[in-house]
Amino acid sequence: MKKKYLVELSEHEREYLHKLISSGTAPARKLNRARILLKADVGKHAEAKALSDRQIARMLETSTATVQRARERFYEGGLQAALERSKPDRLYKRSLEGRAEAHLIALACSEPPRGRNRWSLRLLADKAVELGIVQKVSHETVRKTLKKTNSSLT
Secondary structure (H helix, E strand, O other): OOOOOOEOOOHHHHHHHHHHHHHOOOOHHHHHHHHHHHHHEOOOOOOOOOOOHHHHHHHHOOOHHHHHHHHHHHHHHOHHHHHOOOOOOOOOOOOOOHHHHHHHHHHHHOOOOOOOOOOOHHHHHHHHHHOOOOOOOOHHHHHHHHHHOOOOOO
């Protein structure tokens, strides 16, 4: 069976991958992908005959799907695309931005409700909804917002 995504590395790319592996300072996932590409190389600078995906997976103790994805990403996007992590497919809509965030911070800095020494995250979330700052918000979103702005509840 003929492979759809062939890896043909230039001499420069092979040198780069060898230096990357020998330095050992890159993340493990990146080093593993570099090893996969070196083993899958069918170019004229290859040191040995290219191995099958199953052989590479067995040698590097990974799955054949990982080997296939590394090949495909190299073929479609080049060396850096094959080595780096891919961007997430999903875009997350922020619950609190701009004015809503500013109102929440101002609320956290204000006097706590009667009978309380300080604001809790759940109290802040409930009050933000009550005041119409946002339609709904979780206490975890409130925590992340206050942490990001270095605000504290004390």
